[in-house]
Amino acid sequence: xxxxxxxxxxxxxxxxxxxxxxxxxxxxxxxxxxxxxxxxxxxxxxxxxxxxxxxxxxxxxxxxxxxxxxxxxxxxxxxxxxxxxxxxxxxxxxxxxxxxxxxxxxxxxxxxxxxxxxxxxxxxxxxxxxxxxxxxxxxxxxxxxxxxxxxxxxxxxxxxxxxxxxxxxxxxxxxxxxxxxxxxxxxxxxxxxxxxxxxxxxxxxxxxxxxxxxxxxxxxxxxxxxxxxxxxxxxxxxxxxxxxxxxxxxxxxxxxxxxxxxxxxxxxxxxxxxxxxxxxxxxxxxxxxxxxxxxxxxxxxxxxxxxxxxxxxxxxxxxxxxxxxxxxxxxxxxxxxxxxxxxxxxxxxxxxxxxxxxxxxxxxxxxxxxxxxx
Amino acid sequence: xxxxxxxxxxxxxxxxxxxxxxxxxxxxxxxxxxxxxxxxxxxxxxxxxxxxxxxxxxxxxxxxxxxxxxxxxxxxxxxxxxxxxxxxxxxxxxxxxxxxxxxxxxxxxxxxxxxxxxxxxxxxxxxxxxxxxxxxxxxxxxxxxxxxxxxxxxxxxxxxxxxxxxxxxxxxxxxx
Numbered sequence: 310x311x312x313x314x315x316x317x318x319x320x321x322x323x324x325x326x327x328x329x330x331x332x333x334x335x336x337x338x339x340x341x342x343x344x345x346x347x348x349x350x351x352x353x354x355x356x357x358x359x360x361x362x363x364x365x366x367x368x369x370x371x372x373x374x375x376x377x378x379x380x381x382x383x384x385x386x387x388x389x390x391x392x393x394x395x396x397x398x399x400x401x402x403x404x405x406x407x408x409x410x411x412x413x414x415x416x417x418x419x420x421x422x423x424x425x426x427x428x429x430x431x432x433x434x435x436x437x438x439x440x441x442x443x444x445x446x447x448x449x450x451x452x453x454x455x456x457x458x459x460x461x462x463x464x465x466x467x468x469x470x471x472x473x474x475x476x477x478x479x480x481x482x483x484x485x486x487x488x489x490x491x492x493x494x495x496x497x498x499x500x501x502x503x504x505x506x507x508x509x510x511x512x513x514x515x516x517x518x519x520x521x522x523x524x525x526x527x528x529x530x531x532x533x534x535x536x537x538x539x540x541x542x543x544x545x546x547x548x549x550x551x552x553x554x555x556x557x558x559x560x561x562x563x564x565x566x567x568x569x570x571x572x573x574x575x576x577x578x579x580x581x582x583x584x585x586x587x588x589x590x591x592x593x594x595x596x597x598x599x600x601x602x603x604x605x606x607x608x609x610x611x612x613x614x615x616x617x618x619x620x621x622x623x624x625x626x627x628x629x630x631x632x633x634x635x636x637x638x639x640x641x642x643x644x645x646x647x648x649x650x651x652x653x654x655x656x657x658x659x660x661x662x663x664x665x666x667x668x669x670x671x672x673x674x675x676x677x678x679x680x681x682x683x
Numbered sequence: 684x685x686x687x688x689x690x691x692x693x694x695x696x697x698x699x700x701x702x703x704x705x706x707x708x709x710x711x712x713x714x715x716x717x718x719x720x721x722x723x724x725x726x727x728x729x730x731x732x733x734x735x736x737x738x739x740x741x742x743x744x745x746x747x748x749x750x751x752x753x754x755x756x757x758x759x760x761x762x763x764x765x766x767x768x769x770x771x772x773x774x775x776x777x778x779x780x781x782x783x784x785x786x787x788x789x790x791x792x793x794x795x796x797x798x799x800x801x802x803x804x805x806x807x808x809x810x811x812x813x814x815x816x817x818x819x820x821x822x823x824x825x826x827x828x829x830x831x832x833x834x835x836x837x838x839x840x841x842x843x844x845x846x847x848x849x850x851x852x853x854x855x856x857x858x859x
Binding site for chain 2: 311312313339424425445446473475476477479480481482483574575577578580581655656657658659
């Protein structure tokens with residue numbers, strides 16, 4: 310069914326179609342509408358799930374940690390300060406290998422108080438062991454949420470579906486929502502990943518140091534090969550819907566001398582900017598990251614090989630660079646890194662066209678460029 | 684072709700809802716559409732900006748609209764606090780809820796009051812303004828009425844449809 314919906318509504322629909330059994334949430338702008346919609350669905354009987362109202366984000370993630378360990382498909386959502394307030398549980402869930410899905414509507418961390426998008430909040434999860442995806446549009450927010458349950462349950466790693474505050478969460482745009490039968494054919498029933506015996510079992514108990522190291526190594530190795538699971542699941546999804554939601558998207562990059570790397574909603578503006586520059590004969594293209602964990606190093610290297618590279622970050626590691634720029638520099642050389650759009654500063658097609666033109670004229674040569682406005 | 688529209692309204696007039704209804708109507712006309720509320724200052728009585736994009740092709744951009752093809756002004760008073768040219772492309776057109784002023788006029792307040800679309804003493808002009816905008820933007824009345832019926836229910840759907848229809852017929856070029 311094709312209709313228009315906001316990103317928040319679309320994520321709630323995906324959670325419903327996934328037959329999620331437990332939802333725990335604490336409201337925070339701009340994520341609140343997701344869990345409000347889900348609360349309405351549970352209240353009306355449209356969704357047969359337990360909705361747990363909690364007193365904080367820490368408890369929200371702790372609650373779904375419990376329900377997911379008990380074998381129930383579980384979901385929560387948060388943003389910015391809410392994510393930071395649950396940060397202890399972010400690691401607890403990952404280290405316990407608990408499959409569940411959390412939507413993170415990316416919002417600037419204060420002060421100053423700010424409700425608009427940048428990507429620094431979701432990237433605080435980078436090293437924890439969560440699968441981290443980031444949508445470009447409302448359709449991808451829907452698609453990634455639905456696929457997230459399958460990917461998470463196959464890998465026993467928690468999954469986060471990221472989308473930009475307001476630009477996606479509150480923007481109504483065209484989206485195709487699956488019917489329940491199609492969603493069921495894609496997503497099997499939740500499988501219990503823990504095996505409980507007759508004896509009492511503890512989860513997350515004290516263990517020898519070597520055991521901790523072994524568990525971390527196992528998560529590390531699972532993340533290293535998670536790309537294969539994402540490939541498989543996104544292919545299955547593509548067969549049903551015709552839409553590919555793989556690790557990366559390449560846009561007009563085959564013959565590009567200049568390549569831009571970025572993620573999130575402004576990638577759409579970048580595509581329009583690239584079309585403008587192509588009209589002027591500038592050979593430029595885009596590599597969009599749909600996932601930041603796992604990060605498909607080899608694929609990125611292959612796509613970018615022999616091209617001038619600009620990584621555009623909407624996030625920042627203080628004194629070092631953009632976080633994605635820093636990531637790519639860890640396995641590639643000669644990267645120009647620009648930080649922009651921090652604090653929700655509006656960066657549109659005109660600004661990106663100007664910026665990319667400068668890049669193609671080799672005028673962006675500083676190590677890291679931090680633009681307050683473009 | 685991409686059309687970009689900025690709605691300027693006071694919080695409580697329904698500018699955000701109007702953008703969403705028009706986006707839905709455009710989709711029913713087999714177009715692509717996008718409605719973006721400009722968040723931060725939405726409170727009753729303050730100036731609120733909402734953006735609407737309509738296109739034959741997929742809309743990929745998500746930034747706000749700085750220079751619109753059409754600016755729709757929900758209250759005459761707004762003309763005193765903003766310079767419309769700041770929001771308009773060269774050659775862009777304006778629609779104002781007024782008897783005079785703007786390239787196109789519609790007295791949406793009068794339509795709302797006549798139909799008793801009033802809340803806390805304010806005429807709720809969004810569906811009348813949506814009717815007038817639909818005419819200017821080449822959105823079919825049929826799709827607009829369908830979109831209104833999906834947004835409101837029962838009696839409210841009926842009178843809001845009536846407001847839209849009236850404005851769709853009455854909107855006219857304005858002699859400034």
